[in-house]
Amino acid sequence: MLRIVNLTKHFDDLIILEKFNLTVPSDGFTVLIGPSGCGKSTLFDLLTGVVPKDSGEIVWEQRRMNHLGRNAAYMQQKDLLLPWFSLLENALLPARISKTDMVKSEIKARKLFRRLGLAGFENYHPAKISGGMRQRCALVRTLMFDYELVLLDEPLSALDAITRRSLQALLLMLQSDFRKTILMITHDIEEALLLADELIVLTPAPMRIRKRFALTSPKPRRMNDPFLVELKERMLELLQEDAGLIIR
Amino acid sequence: MKYPAVYSTAAVLLFLFLWEAACRYYQVQDFILPVPSRILTVAITRAALLAPHAGVTALEVIIGILISLAVAVPLAVIMFAHPSVEKALAPFLVASQAVPVFAIAPLLVVWLGYGMASKVLMAAIIIFFPITVNLLQGFKNCDPEYRVLFQLMGADFRQSLRLLLWPWALPHFFAGLKVGVAVATIGAVIGEWVGAQQGLGYLMIQFNARLQTDLVFAAILWLSAMGMTLWFIVGWLEKKIVRWKFER
Ligand SMILES: Nc1ncnc2c1ncn2[C@@H]1O[C@H](COP(=O)(O)OP(=O)(O)OP(=O)(O)O)[C@@H](O)[C@H]1O
Ligand SMILES: [Mg+2]
Numbered sequence: 001m002l003r004i005v006n007l008t009k010h011f012d013d014l015i016i017l018e019k020f021n022l023t024v025p026s027d028g029f030t031v032l033i034g035p036s037g038c039g040k041s042t043l044f045d046l047l048t049g050v051v052p053k054d055s056g057e058i059v060w061e062q063r064r065m066n067h068l069g070r071n072a073a074y075m076q077q078k079d080l081l082l083p084w085f086s087l088l089e090n091a092l093l094p095a096r097i098s099k100t101d102m103v104k105s106e107i108k109a110r111k112l113f114r115r116l117g118l119a120g121f122e123n124y125h126p127a128k129i130s131g132g133m134r135q136r137c138a139l140v141r142t143l144m145f146d147y148e149l150v151l152l153d154e155p156l157s158a159l160d161a162i163t164r165r166s167l168q169a170l171l172l173m174l175q176s177d178f179r180k181t182i183l184m185i186t187h188d189i190e191e192a193l194l195l196a197d198e199l200i201v202l203t204p205a206p207m208r209i210r211k212r213f214a215l216t217s218p219k220p221r222r223m224n225d226p227f228l229v230e231l232k233e234r235m236l237e238l239l240q241e242d243a244g245l246i247i248r
Numbered sequence: 249m250k251y252p253a254v255y256s257t258a259a260v261l262l263f264l265f266l267w268e269a270a271c272r273y274y275q276v277q278d279f280i281l282p283v284p285s286r287i288l289t290v291a292i293t294r295a296a297l298l299a300p301h302a303g304v305t306a307l308e309v310i311i312g313i314l315i316s317l318a319v320a321v322p323l324a325v326i327m328f329a330h331p332s333v334e335k336a337l338a339p340f341l342v343a344s345q346a347v348p349v350f351a352i353a354p355l356l357v358v359w360l361g362y363g364m365a366s367k368v369l370m371a372a373i374i375i376f377f378p379i380t381v382n383l384l385q386g387f388k389n390c391d392p393e394y395r396v397l398f399q400l401m402g403a404d405f406r407q408s409l410r411l412l413l414w415p416w417a418l419p420h421f422f423a424g425l426k427v428g429v430a431v432a433t434i435g436a437v438i439g440e441w442v443g444a445q446q447g448l449g450y451l452m453i454q455f456n457a458r459l460q461t462d463l464v465f466a467a468i469l470w471l472s473a474m475g476m477t478l479w480f481i482v483g484w485l486e487k488k489i490v491r492w493k494f495e496r
Contacts, residue, residue, distance in 0.1 A: 050396045070402060080397050084415040084492040093411070097403045125492050145401075 001026050002068075002149065002181065007056035009039075009046055015206040016042050020056070022200070022209065026148075029175050029182045031192040034202030034210075035239070040185045041077055043207065044151050048074045060149070073145035077153040077185075079138040081126040087133075088113070088122040091140040105144065112140045115170060117163060131158045136167070143174070150174070152184040156191065168195060172219050189235055193228045194221050201238055211238060282462040291466035298451070302470045305447045308364050308436040309478065312371025313429065320376050324383035328413070329405060334384070341377065349374050350438050357443040367439035367447065374435035375428035382424030386417025419493060422486040429478040437471065448474075 002024040009017040016039040024030045032040055045051040047058060049067030057064055060071055081090045088109060095105035113119050116136045126134055135158045142150065152171075156164045168191060174180050186192050192199050199213040213235075217227060264284045270276075271283045278286065291298065327334035353370055360366035390413055398408045440449025448467045455463040 048400060050400070074400055076393070076397070078393065080394055082394070082412065082415070084490075094401050097398070097401045097407050097411070127492065 001059075001061065002183070003057070003059040004047070005057040005059065007043075007046060007058070008054045009042060009051070010054060017046070017056075018206040020207060024181065024183055025198075026061075026181050027175070027179050028197045029172075029184070029195055030198045030200065031196035032183070032185045032200050032202060033187070033189065033192050033235075033239075034207065035204045036187070038202050038204045039207040040202065041153055044074060044076075044153055044183075044185070047151065048072055050074075068149065071147055072149040072151050073142045073147045074151045075138055075142035075153060075155050077157075079126075079131075079134040081134055081137060081141075083126055086123045086125055087118065087129070087137045087140075090126065090137055091144055094141060094144045109140060109144060112143055116140060116167065132160060132163060135159065136163070139167070148179075149181045149183070152182065154185055154187065157187065164191070169220065171195060176219075189232055189239075190223055193232060193235075194223065195219070199235075201235065279459040279461045282465055286462050287465040287469060290462045291469045294463065294466060298448070298467060298470050301446055301448050301451050301467075302474060304364070305367075305433070305436050305440065305449065305471070306474055306478075308367040308439070308447065309371050309429070309432050309474075311364075312368045312432050312436065313375055313425075315368065316372040316375045316379060316428070316432075319372075320379040321383065324380050324387065325409065327380075327384055328387040341380065344373070344377050349435065353435075353438050353442045356439065362443050362445055366442075367436045367444065370435040370439040371432040375425075375432040378424040378427045378431075379421065380424075382420045383417055386420030387413050389420065390416045415490075418490050419486075422482065422490065425482050426479060426486075429482055430475055433471065433475040433478065 002022075004020060004022040004024075007017050007020040020043070032043075034040055042051065046053045047068050049069055053067075058067060059065070060068055065071075081087075082093070085093070088106070091109045091112070092102065092105055094100075095102060095109075110119075110122065113122055116139065118133060118136055118140070121129060121133065126137070129137075135155065139152075139155055142152070142155075155171075156167050159167065171182065171184075172195065175182055184195070193215065196213075196215050199215060201210040201212075202208070203210045213231065215231075217225065221228060223229070223232075268283045268285060271281060282290075323337075327337060349370070352373075353366075356366040356369055360369060394412055394416075395408065398412055403411070436447070437449035437452075440447040441453055444450040448471050452464050452467045455461070455467065
């Protein structure tokens with residue numbers, strides 16, 4: 001279980017988080033959805049220690065820590081691939097740095113490349129592939145970390161509908177087969193409804209929880225499920241309620 | 249501009265033609281300003297005389313570059329890793345830029361003699377500053393988001409240096425090296441002017457004293473060819489090593 005208690009972060013006089021609280025159950029798929037600029041990416045940065053927090057507590061599996069550090073794999077909103085390495089070398093970077101068995105890692109990476117539709121592009125350099133492919137490669141790299149907690153910041157945003165579908169299935173498998181705890185940011189309401197065990201709607205900055213929805217229907221789900229259709233309407237209303245609220 | 253080489257070649261040929269035509273029309277004497285065709289003829293027919301001296305100068309420049317690299321690269325790394333070292337050395341680096349290094353050529357000859365050592369050192373000192381500063385700048389130029397990524401992957405400084413900072417700084421490094429090889433050649437020649445027994449600079453002084461102006465120009469031609477060859481070698485190395493940058 002991940003517990004965030006009274007987390008506070010100001011950028012000068014811009015208040016992003018003020019005593020923000022959130023609990024994320026283990027093995028769950030929790031999806032954060034909220035207006036652009038409300039502080040979602042900043043929350044992940046604080047959790048992973050990319051940006052230092054002002055105050056508050058981060059508790060992972062009963063342990064209080066300054067930041068999650070090596071307990072979480074973090075896929076940032078930007079793909080951050082290294083242009084001088086091939087896709088495979090990029091994906092193997094975590095293994096190389098942690099001096100993990102390279103042979104095993106390569107087998108794993110190649111499997112993920114096939115699974116994410118990148119087979120045949122292992123030796124391409126990032127400059128030569130599309131944005132969606134780069135994003136998938138960044139996802140492979142994130143999945144190469146063997147951490148229980150996975151933080152995904154809009155991991156599928158640059159993908160076409162078909163690839164997105166199959167990667168949503170991959171994320172579900174990740175949760176069910178590898179028992180990972182997934183915390184994902186998305187702007188796509190349908191994606192959120194299809195994947196989430198719990199859906200958290202956030203307010204504009206300073207970020208607070210606007211509403212939580214528990215989704216218990218079995219996965220994989222389909223959008224024609226009346227319950228989801230109904231929920232989608234309610235969420236759209238909710239997100240539009242705040243005046244001047246932008247939904248991408 | 250699809251064929252930039254066509255334009256530059258045409259401009260050079262036009263310049264040479266005007267030079268030749270003007271000298272012939274005004275009947276300028278050879279010891280004042282020889283015509284280009286004569287310079288070229290002399291440069292070729294007297295190759296047996298010029299080549300060994302050109303070899304000496306080239307060797308001075310190349311050894312100078314290698315010595316400079318051997319000091320500049322580690323120094324840039326140390327200055328990047330320890331800002332206090334950078335601050336401490338900053339006055340020296342600025343001074344080495346402010347004091348015209350050519351001015352110390354006579355001193356180097358006094359200290360190191362008429363042999364190659366003084367010229368090698370001259371070339372090395374001149375090239376040292378652009379390489380160090382460019383490399384350091386390249387390290388600093390590295391996108392902080394990538395540094396954070398490496399931090400999240402648990403990379404130590406050496407891993408970050410090898411996999412991230414060094415490749416990142418390479419284009420800067422080569423920019424410095426390209427400037428460097430051009431001035432290093434000048435440095436070696438000035439060293440030879442001050443006092444030497446061989447080298448193209450030494451030959452130029454000898455020819456000049458005997459009013460063999462065509463040979464002076466022939467030596468300059470050889471020198472230019474040498475400088476350009478070095479420049480192209482560096483450019484070729486850059487294309488080979490920083491291949492990912494040119495393959496967009
Ligand atoms: N390092 C920083 N310094 C100052 N302000 C920052 C910094 N990082 C983020 N911000 C500000 O914090 C706010 C929240 O940014 P954040 O990236 O967390 O939003 P987000 O919810 O992820 O938005 P999006 O959905 O568009 O990705 C923005 O107004 C942004 O300008
Ligand atoms: Mg964001």
